[in-house]
Amino acid sequence: MKERDEARVAGGTLAGDAYAAIHRAIRSGELAPGQRLRFAELQSLCGMSVTPVREALARLTAEGFTISDDHRGFRVAPLSLAELRDIVANRRLLEGEALRLSIQNGDAEWESRVLAAHHLMARVPRERDDIPSAMREEWDRKHAAFHRALLSACGSPILLDLCEKLFVKADRYRRMSISIPGQSRDVAREHEAIMTLSIERRTEPAVEALRAHYQNTADAVQRLFEDGRED
Amino acid sequence: MKERDEARVAGGTLAGDAYAAIHRAIRSGELAPGQRLRFAELQSLCGMSVTPVREALARLTAEGFTISDDHRGFRVAPLSLAELRDIVANRRLLEGEALRLSIQNGDAEWESRVLAAHHLMARVPRERDDIPSAMREEWDRKHAAFHRALLSACGSPILLDLCEKLFVKADRYRRMSISIPGQSRDVAREHEAIMTLSIERRTEPAVEALRAHYQNTADAVQRLFEDGRED
């Protein structure tokens, strides 16, 4: 079995690796919004030929992370305040409904998943700007896991998938909000409230707390946009 | 400028043509649910080399129309009663909200678009089984246009996009329902009711009519499933 420098995931394809690498670079901002993507650069970034890179871009384009201009190449999808608002509005709708269904259908095991995921997230320290980025990524992962756990009992694979896709889309914007200095609101308290209300099966208060949580996040990022774009 | 037998769309790419051709074949049932997709066959179907076909499959897979098993090829995504139910449940949620927003935001031009689209659809005769398939396709197009017009004023590009994707996903199931013999319910009347209520800005009745419309369609197809799978 041949091994490459950047060993491919066992059993996977190079195209899959390219997808993961480019996706990650876009989410992290390493590839900036609107930036043109040249095959030569992506090939050296991924360490492979043009074919799998192109396949990765086809997938990314189908998911809206990149944009394809026929015969003129690809570029990273731009960010905009309008899109941020739109994403949040739809997350409020979709995740609100998903949480409602989860509370309705969730069993004791669901409760314990939520509790466990919240605990793991709360244990990761998340103070101010000067935290190491490795720890930030760790918190991001736990945060995502917590939200997934919340919705995990909704019983609708499609709804879950839509929520997941919007979550990832929102990630590029969330990244901006970490640079906000005086995080006045208490994210941890919001999370805790959502968790408690959910487990206590107080459906509508829980849903409302989740929706408010998204609105708050959006408002914070929106302020950033208005004070001139980042970079 | 070189021209091929199956002339590519002006300015487009072969990969784009392959995507359209395979997508169409799947929607029409020419490529059956679950069927394995061999590159040799697809190449002769599309009349091109493997690379653009593969790119098309990557896109289709990202959208859920095909499934990729690494190193084992692709197959058409299967249909199931569970998925049908899930699609309908989510369409009720999403299109319901989109219609609500459309009624809220729509101006006179929106009203006229809805009216016009409904008229075009109503003019296409749609009797029983023995209608020519060309006419059925015509009706399908008008039907899709009517639903799009209804939601077109919702103001949320993302919500519109999600609705469109679910609509296309549902299309494969809708195709089954045409073979239902005693269409007892009156689809035309349902459409008319939705249109009238919407234009009269009777928001909640309109939304409820739309949601019932989907539920009825789903129930009809579901009966088909239970009487043994088609084919």
Added chain:
DNA sequence: GGCCGCCGGATTTTCGAAAATCCTGTGAAC
């Protein structure tokens, strides 16, 4: 008999180069 490992064909996946297309800047015509 049942199970494991290996061989050969079928198929997918990737490569490197050829073909097609786009972009830039130069120069001629008006």
Added chain:
DNA sequence: GTTCACAGGATTTTCGAAAATCCGGCGGCC
């Protein structure tokens, strides 16, 4: 001075073949 056509280079897109992987069957071994 402006416009237009058109080379020349850069870039994307596609091809055909090579490499990698999978599937099925055969033979040896326990």
